[in-house]
Amino acid sequence: MGHIGRFGKYGGQYVPETLMGALYELGEEYAKVKDDPRFTRDLAAYQTGYAGRPTPLTFCENVSRELGCRLYLKREDLVHGGSHKLNNTLGQALLAKHMGRKRLIAETGAGQHGVATAIAGAVLGLPVEVYMGEVDTQRQALNVFRMELMGAKVISVKSGTRTLKDAINEALRDWVANVRDTYYLIGSVVGPHPYPLMVRDFQSVIGMETKEQVMKKEGRLPDTIVACVGGGSNAIGIFYPFLHDDVELIGVEAGGKGIESGEHSATLCAGDAGVLHGTLSYLLQDGDGQVLPTHSIAAGLDYPGVGPEHAMLKDSRRVTYTAVNDPDVLEAFSFLSRTEGIIPALESAHAVAYVMKNADQFDSRDIVIINLSGRGDKDVAEVSKMQGGT
Numbered sequence: 001m002g003h004i005g006r007f008g009k010y011g012g013q014y015v016p017e018t019l020m021g022a023l024y025e026l027g028e029e030y031a032k033v034k035d036d037p038r039f040t041r042d043l044a045a046y047q048t049g050y051a052g053r054p055t056p057l058t059f060c061e062n063v064s065r066e067l068g069c070r071l072y073l074k075r076e077d078l079v080h081g082g083s084h085k086l087n088n089t090l091g092q093a094l095l096a097k098h099m100g101r102k103r104l105i106a107e108t109g110a111g112q113h114g115v116a117t118a119i120a121g122a123v124l125g126l127p128v129e130v131y132m133g134e135v136d137t138q139r140q141a142l143n144v145f146r147m148e149l150m151g152a153k154v155i156s157v158k159s160g161t162r163t164l165k166d167a168i169n170e171a172l173r174d175w176v177a178n179v180r181d182t183y184y185l186i187g188s189v190v191g192p193h194p195y196p197l198m199v200r201d202f203q204s205v206i207g208m209e210t211k212e213q214v215m216k217k218e219g220r221l222p223d224t225i226v227a228c229v230g231g232g233s234n235a236i237g238i239f240y241p242f243l244h245d246d247v248e249l250i251g252v253e254a255g256g257k258g259i260e261s262g263e264h265s266a267t268l269c270a271g272d273a274g275v276l277h278g279t280l281s282y283l284l285q286d287g288d289g290q291v292l293p294t295h296s297i298a299a300g301l302d303y304p305g306v307g308p309e310h311a312m313l314k315d316s317r318r319v320t321y322t323a324v325n326d327p328d329v330l331e332a333f334s335f336l337s338r339t340e341g342i343i344p345a346l347e348s349a350h351a352v353a354y355v356m357k358n359a360d361q362f363d364s365r366d367i368v369i370i371n372l373s374g375r376g377d378k379d380v381a382e383v384s385k386m387q388g389g390t
């Protein structure tokens with residue numbers, strides 16, 4: 001394997017021979033389409049007219065006063081569907097259409113990526129089939145209903161542990177068998193090349209807008225940008241346009257019940273190099289290379305791998321990766337709701353928790369931007385239950 005699709009030593013294409021042709025073609029097609037004005041105009045039209053972009057950069061007067069800095073939120077919670085996920089699914093679904101593909105397939109764990117794919121398929125008129133472990137279809141029955149409501153077919157996977165890992169295997173099997181007419185839509189900056197690069201490009205709209213908006217409001221770049229990291233797509237989306245600027249970048253992973261407890265999803269903080277789902281990156285694994293079980297209060301962060309570009313940015317120290325634990329996340333969830341009237345997704349509350357815990361490091365003139373990757377409506381029932389409500 002050459003240097004194709006590498007981020008430093010990470011990334012690459014660790015897949016069976018049967019998929020190499022399909023990945024090669026995808027990489028070529030994407031390279032062609034990416035700067036084609038017919039594609040970029042089409043995508044921009046859906047981003048503005050349908051998804052609700054550009055999203056606001058909201059100055060939070062109350063939080064700023066309480067924490068002693070100038071705090072802004074990049075409002076990806078206001079994207080149609082309630083999170084940044086549609087930035088990617090719209091981009092890839094449109095690419096599939098430009099490639100003449102007739103059908104989208106995806107895999108989903110908690111169901112959020114499946115729902116975002118169903119939205120993109122519905123609006124672009126492409127049939128969608130979503131692979132989901134049987135256990136997950138039961139845990140996330142409402143997301144199954146949402147997907148079906150939008151015309152997607154949910155395929156309940158009954159092999160293995162009946163969770164995300166098995167759903168990925170089934171989706172890959174489908175892709176190998178139907179590669180001519182099927183587009184496999186991956187939900188984060190993970191998987192083999194060209195996915196990490198493509199998904200990063202589609203999510204970079206977050207950072208490009210942020211840069212323009214902060215320059216307009218403050219006349220200078222921010223001091224710090226903070227984002228939560230699951231697979232890493234919302235984080236790289238806001239970081240990428242700032243990588244060569246003098247801006248501190250902080251990625252916050254799910255510390256779960258504490259890194260020492262073993263019950264967490266802090267891949268970059270606690271993992272090491274290994275291959276998962278076709279890419280070389282950091283990975284939570286035991287001494288024999290077996291993937292470890294993960295935990296997070298936020299379903300969207302509950303993944304044992306992470307995008308290869310983040311692995312490179314960790315090693316080069318351009319980005320600082322850290323973790324916060326579930327209790328701090330719950331506190332941040334209530335804090336932002338109470339202080340600004342904005343209920344964050346539990347995933348995004350990780351980034352809020354980091355800023356709360358490190359508030360003493362900021363000066364009152366420091367500009368801090370949190371990527372608010374999603375809204376918390378999906379989480380209120382569960383948080384209410386945890387707090388003894390109904």
Ligand SMILES: *Cc1c(COP(=O)(O)O)cnc(C)c1O
Binds near residue numbers: 083189
């Ligand atoms: C899925 C999700 C995440 C985690 O995915 P990344 O690829 O790390 O961005 C974070 N926040 C929200 C709201 C999500 O839905």
